[in-house]
Amino acid sequence: MSESTGLRARKKERTRDAIADAAVSLFLEHGFDDVPVNDIAAAAEVSKPTLFRYFPTKEDLVLHRFADHQGEAARVARERPPGTGPLTALHRHFRAALDRHDPVTGLNDHPQVVAFHRLVFATPSLAGRLAQYRIEDEQALADALGEGIQARLRAAQVLAVQRVLARANWQKIADGRTARDVHPEAVADADLAFDRLR
Missing domain, CATH: 1.10.10.60 (Homeodomain-like)
Incomplete structure (x- = not known):
């Protein structure tokens, strides 16, 4: 260049x-x-x-921040280390994001991040557009996991679990708790959720 x-x-x-x-x-x-x-x-x-x-x-002005993570689950599943199952790789990736307080996990207490998530969750057109991103992510992850209905079901379950975990983390922080305080619960919830997926 x-x-x-x-x-x-x-x-x-x-x-x-x-x-x-x-x-x-x-x-x-x-x-x-x-x-x-x-x-x-x-x-x-x-x-x-x-x-x-x-x-x-107009929605892209906000949601481009989520677009940075688009296809991430599929990439993690495809690029996992040899001998590591896709669910294990996805679980480790989510846990590492919790440790970094990555906003995508909902475990970030910076006031602008909390307000940003509130804006997205409370605006129907943004929530609808975010749902479209999730559909595309689900298809990409299903493709990375294999073929057929089992791959699609597993992809949908993994992404639903991550969404529920992130929303629960965000809600605790929006209610006034700190990311540091919520972190142990967020890790325990993630461990429980991924164990149930297995």
């Missing part, structure tokens, strides 16, 4: 981040449905067509 290509890519990434950051700040302050796209473009100092080049829909 040439220096000018690298510079262009970095500039595009900065523009994308600026648009997304402006959008999320406005959404957290005023609510998703009450912020027009024109206001987001103005806050990010870009034109509306530029905004839509980076984010095709």
